[in-house]
Amino acid sequence: MNETIQTLLNHRSIRKFQDKALSEQQITTIVDAARFASTSSYLMAYSIIGVTDPNKKAELAAISNQAYIKDNGHFLLFCADFHRHTLHATQEEYQDMLTNLENTEHFLVATIDATLAAQNAAIAAESMGLGICYIGSIRNDIDKVNDLFQLPSHVIPLFGMAIGYPADSPDQKPRLPKTSIYFENEYISDDEHKTQLQKFDASISDYYQTRKENQRIDKWTSQVKQSIANPKRARISTYVKEKLFNKR
Numbered sequence: 046m047n048e049t050i051q052t053l054l055n056h057r058s059i060r061k062f063q064d065k066a067l068s069e070q071q072i073t074t075i076v077d078a079a080r081f082a083s084t085s086s087y088l089m090a091y092s093i094i095g096v097t098d099p100n101k102k103a104e105l106a107a108i109s110n111q112a113y114i115k116d117n118g119h120f121l122l123f124c125a126d127f128h129r130h131t132l133h134a135t136q137e138e139y140q141d142m143l144t145n146l147e148n149t150e151h152f153l154v155a156t157i158d159a160t161l162a163a164q165n166a167a168i169a170a171e172s173m174g175l176g177i178c179y180i181g182s183i184r185n186d187i188d189k190v191n192d193l194f195q196l197p198s199h200v201i202p203l204f205g206m207a208i209g210y211p212a213d214s215p216d217q218k219p220r221l222p223k224t225s226i227y228f229e230n231e232y233i234s235d236d237e238h239k240t241q242l243q244k245f246d247a248s249i250s251d252y253y254q255t256r257k258e259n260q261r262i263d264k265w266t267s268q269v270k271q272s273i274a275n276p277k278r279a280r281i282s283t284y285v286k287e288k289l290f291n292k293r
């Protein structure tokens with residue numbers, strides 16, 4: 046197994062970091078890895094904001110209710126971004142672009158581009174011996190994040206990423222087996238899905254009961270039902286539209 050595959054298969058989110066900042070060189074390497082991700086139609090419809098201001102980090106930590114957003118080696122905020130694409134357009138050209146920029150397809154394009162760049166950054170960081178944790182909970186107060194970073198139209202914050210030298214080595218969280226997520230030629234039946242999920246529930250229950258920290262009795266199928274049924278961040282749909290994404 047080569048080192049890249051080993052890095053990928055060794056992933057776990059890190060939520061405790063040493064008090065040691067990343068070097069400029071490390072940040073550049075991580076951002077370069079992000080820049081070279083594949084991108085839909087060469088649009089590069091994303092931006093990354095490095096957050097070094099301790100006050101802004103503290104604000105984000107409060108919004109997310111997670112201390113590791115301020116206590117890490119570096120913090121990146123990934124945004125879907127079609128703003129720069131509009132800057133060279135005349136008023137008339139902009140009107141032609143707007144109809145398309147506002148559709149769901151372009152919302153997906155920018156979101157996918159940002160996510161691919163982020164995962165490249167994550168793998169680069171992990172390959173350098175650093176740990177990462179994605180932070181979706183910056184969306185707990187998306188308006189505050191918007192204002193904190195003065196995001197213009199056509200730019201929305203998607204998630205953050207805390208990066209740093211790990212101060213913890215958590216157990217690895219199991220994943221759905223290959224048979225649950227990879228099918229050949231057609232989608233599998235609900236019965237096949239259920240059989241796979243039953244097996245996965247047994248292994249995840251074991252993981253939750255025996256892991257080093259925060260042991261609990263839980264099953265994946267119960268956890269996801271509860272998670273998805275809970276109303277969450279209802280303001281996002283309106284915010285996204287206000288930023289001229291996903292309107293049609």
Ligand SMILES: Cc1cc2nc3c(=O)[nH]c(=O)nc-3n(C[C@H](O)[C@H](O)[C@H](O)COP(=O)(O)O)c2cc1C
Pocket residue numbers: 056057058059060109111178179180181182183204217218
């Ligand atoms: C887009 C995204 C957002 C996430 N947001 C958070 C978050 O706000 N806080 C957190 O502690 N973990 C967050 N995570 C990490 C997931 O909880 C974690 O990846 C998942 O439980 C699997 O665990 P593992 O990464 O250790 O394998 C996020 C992950 C992704 C991909």
